[in-house]
Amino acid sequence: HDPQLLRELFSILQKGFDEDAEDRALGIHATDLVYCLTKSFFEKMPEADLQLGRLPYTDQEIVYFVTGQALEAALFPQLETRHLVTEYNGILFSPDYRHLGQRFVELKSTRGGQAKYEKEGFPETYIKQMKNYCMAEGHLDYNLLVVYIIPAVIVPYRITFTEDELTEHAVWFGQRRQVLEYHLRVGTPPTPFMWNQEPEKQ
Numbered sequence: 001h002d003p004q005l006l007r008e009l010f011s012i013l014q015k016g017f018d019e020d021a022e023d024r025a026l027g028i029h030a031t032d033l034v035y036c037l038t039k040s041f042f043e044k045m046p047e048a049d050l051q052l053g054r055l056p057y058t059d060q061e062i063v064y065f066v067t068g069q070a071l072e073a074a075l076f077p078q079l080e081t082r083h084l085v086t087e088y089n090g091i092l093f094s095p096d097y098r099h100l101g102q103r104f105v106e107l108k109s110t111r112g113g114q115a116k117y118e119k120e121g122f123p124e125t126y127i128k129q130m131k132n133y134c135m136a137e138g139h140l141d142y143n144l145l146v147v148y149i150i151p152a153v154i155v156p157y158r159i160t161f162t163e164d165e166l167t168e169h170a171v172w173f174g175q176r177r178q179v180l181e182y183h184l185r186v187g188t189p190p191t192p193f194m195w196n197q198e199p200e201k202q
Helices: 003-024 030-034 037-044 057-073 114-120 124-137 163-186
Strands: 085-088 089-091 104-110 141-148 153-160
Touching: 003 057, 030 037, 030 089, 030 114, 030 124, 030 163, 037 057, 037 163, 057 104, 089 124, 104 124, 114 141, 124 141, 124 163
Parallel strands: 104 141
Antiparallel strands: 085 089, 141 153
């Protein structure tokens, strides 16, 4: 094993993620409200204010992000519409890409099994991200592409929500937005572990 080689690689990747984070810190993105609000707070506070700044990604998070980015680049190299940014009520949304039918698509990769996901449901964070886009676009359904790493298959889905589900989500979304905006305004972080994402199905 050569741990120094790995540390050099992670250091380079972390620098790239830090540069991306600087752009994201300019506004609140929809995904900031899906995951841990305390972490989102630190990602958006300038270092000069709290001497804390953005929390670095763990090695495991870096591997997950790089895997997702590599798959996206390989699957959609010709799409100029990748990383579109749209705004809804002051919140920024960054869909993965827009397909030929002019509808946005969410791309996910997982080591989880297709049969398990289709029987027990997708992780709650998948669902909330798609509800975000449905809310912003005014649709009840959303396209999802899942790359199952094992046994290496890509499965397309169209996820459909009810009006009540999206109404309930809009309330949840709005509450979390208020919490994050309040703490950014007063300069104190949300209570740790109180605003974490829901546990994902493994």
